[in-house]
Amino acid sequence: xxxxxxxxxxxxxxxxxxxxxxxxxxxxxxxxxxxxxxxxxxxxxxxxxxxxxxxxxxxxxxxxxxxxxxxxxxxxxxxxxxxxxxxxxxxxxxxxxxxxxxxxxxxxxxxxxxxxxxxxxxxxxxxxxxxxxxxxxxxxxxxxxxxxxxxxxxxxxxxxxxxxxxxxxxxxxxxxxxxxxxxxxxxxxxxxxxxxxxxxxxxxxxxxxxxxxxxxxxxxxxxxxxxxxxxxxxxxxxxxxxxxxxxxxxxxxxxxxxxxxxxxxx
Amino acid sequence: xxxxxxxxxxxxxxxxxxxxxxxxxxxxxxxxxxxxxxxxxxxxxxxxxxxxxxxxxxxxxxxxxxxxxxxxxxxxxxxxxxxxxxxxxxxxxxxxxxxxxxxxxxxxxxxxxxxxxxxxxxxxxxxxxxxxxxxxxxxxxxxxxxxxxxxxxxxxxxxxxxxxxxxxxxxxxxxxxxxxxxxxxxxxxxxxxxxxxxxxxxxxxxxxxxxxxxxxxxxxxxxxxxxxxxxxxxxxxxxxxxxxxxxxxxxxxxxxxxxxxxxxxxxxxxxxxxxxxxxxxxxxxxxxxxxxxxxxxxxxxxxxxxxxxxxxxxxxxxxxxxxxxxxxxxxxxxxxxxxxxxxxxxxxxxxxxxxxxxxxxxxxxxxxxxxxxxxxxxx
Numbered sequence: 091x092x093x094x095x096x097x098x099x100x101x102x103x104x105x106x107x108x109x110x111x112x113x114x115x116x117x118x119x120x121x122x123x124x125x126x127x128x129x130x131x132x133x134x135x136x137x138x139x140x141x142x143x144x145x146x147x148x149x150x151x152x153x154x155x156x157x158x159x160x161x162x163x164x165x166x167x168x169x170x171x172x173x174x175x176x177x178x179x180x181x182x183x184x185x186x187x188x189x190x191x192x193x194x195x196x197x198x199x200x201x202x203x204x205x206x207x208x209x210x211x212x213x214x215x216x217x218x219x220x221x222x223x224x225x226x227x228x229x230x231x232x233x234x235x236x237x238x239x240x241x242x243x244x245x246x247x248x249x250x251x252x253x254x255x256x257x258x259x260x261x262x263x264x265x266x267x268x269x270x271x272x273x274x275x276x277x278x279x280x281x282x283x284x285x286x287x288x289x290x291x292x293x294x295x296x297x298x299x300x301x302x303x304x305x306x307x308x309x310x311x312x313x314x315x316x317x318x319x320x321x322x323x324x325x326x327x328x329x330x331x332x333x334x335x336x337x338x339x340x341x342x343x344x345x346x347x348x349x350x351x352x353x354x355x356x
Numbered sequence: 357x358x359x360x361x362x363x364x365x366x367x368x369x370x371x372x373x374x375x376x377x378x379x380x381x382x383x384x385x386x387x388x389x390x391x392x393x394x395x396x397x398x399x400x401x402x403x404x405x406x407x408x409x410x411x412x413x414x415x416x417x418x419x420x421x422x423x424x425x426x427x428x429x430x431x432x433x434x435x436x437x438x439x440x441x442x443x444x445x446x447x448x449x450x451x452x453x454x455x456x457x458x459x460x461x462x463x464x465x466x467x468x469x470x471x472x473x474x475x476x477x478x479x480x481x482x483x484x485x486x487x488x489x490x491x492x493x494x495x496x497x498x499x500x501x502x503x504x505x506x507x508x509x510x511x512x513x514x515x516x517x518x519x520x521x522x523x524x525x526x527x528x529x530x531x532x533x534x535x536x537x538x539x540x541x542x543x544x545x546x547x548x549x550x551x552x553x554x555x556x557x558x559x560x561x562x563x564x565x566x567x568x569x570x571x572x573x574x575x576x577x578x579x580x581x582x583x584x585x586x587x588x589x590x591x592x593x594x595x596x597x598x599x600x601x602x603x604x605x606x607x608x609x610x611x612x613x614x615x616x617x618x619x620x621x622x623x624x625x626x627x628x629x630x631x632x633x634x635x636x637x638x639x640x641x642x643x644x645x646x647x648x649x650x651x652x653x654x655x656x657x658x659x660x661x662x663x664x665x666x667x668x669x670x671x672x673x674x675x676x677x678x679x680x681x682x683x684x685x686x687x688x689x690x691x692x693x694x695x696x697x698x699x700x701x702x703x704x705x706x707x708x709x710x711x712x713x714x715x716x717x718x719x720x721x722x723x724x725x726x727x728x729x730x731x732x733x734x735x
Contacts, residue, residue, distance in 0.1 A: 194700030212393050219459070220423055226455035227422070240699035259389055259421035290447035291422065 102165060104129045104262050104294040105150055110159035112145050119145050121318040123159070127262070132288055132295040133322075134305040137315030138335065143298045144188075146315070147264055150296070151185050164261065181209045184260035188267050190251030192239040198225060198250045199235035205257040220257070228253035229283050245276045249283075256287070265297040269304050281307045302348040314339070371395050371424075372416075373431075375402065381409045381431060384416020387424030396427055409433060415440030425452035495692045502615045503622055517620035525586040525621075526628030530635065533581050537569075537636035540577055541643025544568050549651045558652045562659055563666035565644030571671040574637040575629075576723060579682035582629055583715035587690035590621055591711035594694025595704040603695065618691040622684060629683035630676055637675065670735065678726055685718040 105127035112119040119142035127133050137143050148154035150161055152168035161167065166179055192201050202221040206212060212220070225235050228249040239247055248268055255263055265284070269277035285308045288295050299305060305312055306325065313322045316335050321328070329340050339345065371385040371394070387395065412432040420428075420441075425448055432438050435453035506513045548561040594617055597603055606613045641663070648654040654662070693711035697703045 195702035210389060210393065216392065216396060219426065222459040223422060223426055223452065223455045226458045227451065232459055238699060256422075259423060286451070290451040292444070292448070 102129070103127055104164060105296065106160075106162045107146075107150065108160045110146070110149060110161065111157045112142065112149065112154070113157055118318055120149075120156075120159075123319050125313060125320050125322065127294060127296055128311075129261075129294050130292065131310040132284070132297065132308050134309030134312045135296065135298045135315065136300070136305065136312060136339065141315040142318070143315055144266060146320075147185075147266055147296065147298055151183060151264055152180075177209070181258045182260055183262045183264065184255030184258065185264045186248070186251045186255045186266065186268055188270065189244065190239065190247040192247060192250055192254065194239050197236050197238055198230070198242070198253070201239075201250065201254050202257045205254055209258055221253075224253040224256050225250075227256060227287065229279070245272050245280070248272070248280065252283075256291070259291065260293070262294045262296065265295065265299075267298055267300060269299065269301045274303070277301060277303065278307070280304075284308055302345050306348050373399065373402075375409075379408055379410040380413065381411070382413045382416060383428065383431075384414075384418070386419040387417060387428060388419055388421045389423040392423045392427055395424075399427070399431060410437065412438045413440050414438050414445075415442075417442060417445065420445045420448060422448065422452050422455075425449050426456065429453055429456050491696075492689070492692055495695075496688055498614050499618055499622060499688050499691070502612065502619050505615070506619055506623065512615075513623065514616065514620050517616075518624050521621050521624035522628055524589070525582060525625055526631060529582060529585055529628075529632060532585070533578050533632050533636055534639045536577055536581055537574060537640040538643040540573050541565060541569055541640035542647050544573065544640075545644040545647035546651065549647065553652075559654065559662060561648060561652060562644070562654065562662040565641065565648075566663045566667040567671050569640035569644065570637050570667060570675050572675065572723070574640050575633040575675045575678050575682065576719070578632045578636040579629060579679070579686065579719045580716055582625070582632065582683070583686045583690075583719060584712055586625065587686045587715040588708045588712050590687065590690030591694040591697075591708045592704055594618075594691055595697030595707055598695060598697045599699075599701070599704065613695070614691075617694075618687070621691060622687040625683040625687040626680045629686075630679040633676055633679040637672065674726075674730065674735070678723065681722050681726075682719045685722060686715045689715045689718060 103126040105125070107123060107125040110120045110123040110125075123146070125146075135143050135146065145154060149156050150163060152163075155169060161169075164179065164182055166175075168176065168179060171179055192198070193204070196204065199218065199221045202224050203217045206217045206220055210217075222232065222235060225232065230246060230249050230253065234242060234246060234250065239250065242250060252263075252265075252268070255265075268284070269280050272280060281304050284295060284297070287293060288308075295308075297304070297309070309325070311322055311324055312328055313320050314328060314331075314333075314336055316333055321331060321333070321336070323331075325340075328336055331337070369385065371383075371387050371391040373381060373383045373395075375381055385391075409431060410433065412428065414428065425445070428438060429435055429449070429452060435449065435456075438449065441449060545561055545565045548564040549558065552558055552560050552564070594603070597617070603613045603617075606616055645656055645659045648659050649656065690711050693707040693714070697707050
């Protein structure tokens with residue numbers, strides 16, 4: 091914790107979004123959105139369906155070109171970079187898409203190895219060793235290395251996607267609803283895994299989620315997407331936010347249950 | 357330690373190691389993924405392994421990630437022998453050590469080799485072909501039952517889907533089938549004209565074009581085109597639906613996927629291919645007539661007169677009679693392969709390829725069976 095606090099004191103945020111503007115047709119998604127992802131923190135991003143959580147994530151990782159605004163990832167604009175510089179920056183971030191987005195024709199180990207091959211000149215044996223290490227780190231049994239994504243359960247696919255996202259030891263990991271579709275026990279295990287990896291690997295985590303239990307369990311700060319902008323703060327601060335959606339979200343019966351569970355658990 | 361890429365801060369390279377007193381390894385600098393290629397090569401060249409090294413002093417490390425930690429642990433006799441590591445990296449080192457303990461002792465998955473394995477592979481493939489034929493026969497049975505039900509109660513047929521498939525497989529195929537048939541007619545007439553002119557038997561070119569197009573080539577090329585165009589489309593459509601669990605959804609709702617997906621396609625193709633055959637016959641004859649006029653100076657009236665003398669309706673009817681059988685083979689193989697799609701996007705591609713190859717193979721097989729049966733019957 092001390093290391094994280096020390097790093098958080100650094101002025102440079104891992105990701106900084108300023109004045110982001112996204113619009114699809116007549117629908118305004120983001121308007122003048124500002125957000126800082128601080129180095130070493132776990133930021134939980136919530137919002138109603140269609141509020142633009144995934145669009146925000148896609149704007150940051152370079153999949154969606156915004157109409158206006160600046161997005162700096164580790165100090166650089168992904169859309170301004172070309173060629174080798176862009177590739178080097180992409181090696182410093184990892185993305186876990188919803189339900190994994192694994193390459194369906196490749197085994198789990200090959201999925202991870204592909205990332206390592208793309209970015210390093212390591213010999214095959216070293217790549218294989220690192221892929222197996224990542225499989226273990228993501229909490230998968232070793233026999234899943236040779237399996238195809240179709241042979242895995244939904245939860246294991248998510249973990250395999252996480253292993254692929256971690257392949258290059260990225261500084262920032264983006265998670266898009268990692269616990270969606272998992273049973274509560276599996277989701278809690280995944281939360282613990284994220285927390286553990288975040289501490290041992292020193293990760294910065296950007297996590298889009300609907301899961302209140304995840305938020306309470308592992309998020310250092312929570313970002314709420316409301317009215318095309320974002321409100322960020324620790325859980326306690328957001329509990330007192332008067333915005334009706336935030337009130338409904340954090341004071342609903344499910345929120346109370348999650349909070350109570352976390353309170354009695356500690 | 358002679359190193360070209362020495363860091364700017366000193367004479368040390370970004371990542372370095374020293375062996376002291378023969379068994380104490382001092383490491384330092386940046387041990388990250390980007391340095392691992394070089395480091396592992398240098399460690400290997402130095403002939404270091406966990407056996408000689410008793411202790412690893414990691415107090416000089418300035419940066420470490422999981423790839424570097426893996427290398428460090430592999431150089432040390434045990435993770436406990438790594439001392440002096442920065443507090444920041446202790447958690448990482450412990451986590452990587454756990455991963456190494458879980459993965460390090462695993463035997464490499466060996467690839468079976470040798471002639472026995474080759475023989476076994478041939479055996480498995482043969483069994484696979486047998487299973488495939490068995491399954492295909494089963495599917496033919498299922499389709500026959502489902503189509504039979506529709507024939508008994510025609511109002512249960514999904515009319516919209518059938519008309520849709522009629523349009524995509526029949527109407528939309530007219531331009532390409534027409535072009536192909538015309539060119540085939542031209543080619544056959546040319547070849548005939550060149551050979552028959554030698555015997556001054558030019559006029560028999562008309563007989564040849566007529567019999568070849570009506571009895572064999574019109575229906576055959578229409579079927580091959582439809583197998584490539586529509587059989588593959590059937591496989592890809594049904595395959596994508598299988599991947600998306602739409603077929604499973606139908607089953608849970610109580611819909612019969614074969615009745616829903618296969619029957620309209622089979623019915624549509626059985627109607628469309630005979631119509632395409634008539635069309636291909638006509639356009640093919642037109643191609644022959646054009647060549648006859650241009651090369652042999654046989655005018656259209658003479659062509660038609662000669663044709664009606666040389667070819668009776670039997671040749672045309674034989675060609676037409678094959679069309680529904682070809683259509684059934686193409687549609688059933690296309691749907692069968694579509695339902696067999698499982699797992700991945702690559703499976704759709706593989707099944708589509710198989711579908712076209714098998715459909716064309718089935719068409720030619722049926723054609724050969726017809727030829728033999730007809731010669732036996734002296735028709």
